Amino acid sequence: MIACYNKIFLLIGGLFCAHTSMQAQTQQALAFEGAEGYGAFAQGGKxxxxxxxxxxxxxxxxxxxxxxxxxxxxxxxxxxxxxKIKDKIAVSPNTTIAGQTAPGEGVVVYGNGVSFASNTIVRYMRFRGSINMSKGACTVVLDNLKDLIMDHCSIQWGRWDNLHIKGSSNITLQHCIIGEGIDPQRFGALFEDPKNITIHHCLWIDNQSRNPKAKAGIEYINNVVYNYGVNGFVGGHSAADHYQDIIKNYFIAGPNSSTKFIGMFTATDHVYHSGNFADLDKDGVLNGRPVVDADFVEATATLLSKRSNESPAGVKIEDAATAYANVVANAGASLKRDAVDLRLIGYLKSLGKSGEIFKTEDAAGGQAELNVSEKKSKKSKARNQKAVTLSR
Structure with missing residues (x-):
């Protein structure tokens, strides 16, 4: 009898501890107001x-x-x-990068790749690679880390992929632009077995494929994929099981696009999809049709009836058309967009009429100088101080 009571107490104690742990996770401080998804609780350099x-x-x-x-x-x-950087930069862990504090048109880190570490907050930054990098280089690398959020960032001109995530967990990319991958691959992003990944309200534009390639456990919500080349969103198509929740995104064909806005899935890709639209007629009007089961069945994915991934700091989900408008207005380092991002948003707003998958950044127009300023306005000083205060 005593042994029985002991087992009951252990069971109750275990349930209490699990409940307490879940409460602690959902009650901890957000990285900043508006942080959502699995990476929302990164604390950076606070x-x-x-x-x-x-x-x-x-x-x-x-x-x-x-x-x-x-x-x-x-x-x-x-x-x-x-x-302008010649060699790669490795960001140390427990870091906050507050790009919103820069005056004028903000900053661009251009010329080579940047890798990140655990517990990092990155906001309103532009990271652009170059054809001068090695051909296997990516612009941004988020490998083997946990607890990271990138908010309103622009990531372009990677040679292998613009973005690479491998073996990581608790990651959010929100309101970002991932575009214009350059030779030799011209790809958007490769996710190699990360777990608990949130990608929401991002623009994937002018990438030949991999928007992203999702060998991952991922919630992919309210994104816009524009002028993809041979493929838009790509499944993991590997021996391992992957779980992709694809919710209320808009896939829009451009001048270089095939009809394969999704592709390269296999039975090991377990897909939940809901509320997505595809606009494939390139007529300059947002008039897509609903994405249906048959689109994924043709790609041989295994379809699920409920989500596999849902972060504690849930994403505020919009319908696909509203998400498109949100992306047009806010994606990227959008406090003041520079010439590159303005050009990309212009392509998107043409709704099929313009856009190009370039081989080099120079072919795309290159990296122009920004409005360089060392003198802060009262508004930017206040923004700087607010960013520092919020990071504490």
Missing amino acids: VGETYHVTNLADSGKGTFRDAVSVPGRTVVFDVSGVI
Whole structure:
């Protein structure tokens, strides 16, 4: 009898601990107001020092490279412009990068790749690779980490993929632009076995394929995929099981697009889909048709009747047409869009009439200089101070 009571107490205690753990996860502080998805609870550099980027040089005191070289920092920007980097940058863990603090047109990190580590917050940044990188290089790498959110970032000109995520968990990309992958692959993103990934309200544009390739456990919500080449969203099509929730996205064909807005799924891709639309007629009007089971069955996916992935900090889900308007208005480093992002948004708004999958960044128009400013307006000073305050 005593042994029986002990087992009951252990069971009750275990249930209580599990409930308490779930409550703690849902009650912990968000990275910032508006953070959603699996990466919403990243804390970044909230307990560390504030580092001011004061110049656009590649290395040395006051540079972006130096700013992210030490863990536990909140990085703010006293300058705007193009930070041209020759070698890759590795961001240390427990870092907040507050791109919204930059004056003028903000900042671009251009010329090579940037890799990130665990517990990181990145907001309103532009990361652009170059044809001068090695041909297997990606612009942004989020490998083997956990707890990261990228918000209102622009990621372009990767040679293998623009974005790579491998073996990571608790990641959010929200309100980002992932576009214009360049030679040799010109691909959007490769996700290799990450878990708990949220991608929402992002623009995938002018990539030949992989928007993304999702060998992943992923919730893919309210995104827009425009002017994909041979394929739009790509399944994992591997021996391992993958679980993809594809909810209320808009797939829009452009000048370079095939009819395969989804593709390369196998039975190991377990797909829940709901409320998606595909506009394939390239007529300049948003008038897509609903995506149906047959679209995925043709791609040989295994269809599910309920979601496999739902983050504690859930995404506020819109219908696909509203999500399109939201992406047009807000995706990318949109406090003040630069020429590259304005061009891409212009392609999108043509709804099939314009856009191109380029081989090099120069063919796309190259990286122009931004409005360089070291003098902050009262508005940008207030924004800078608010960002620092919120990171504490």
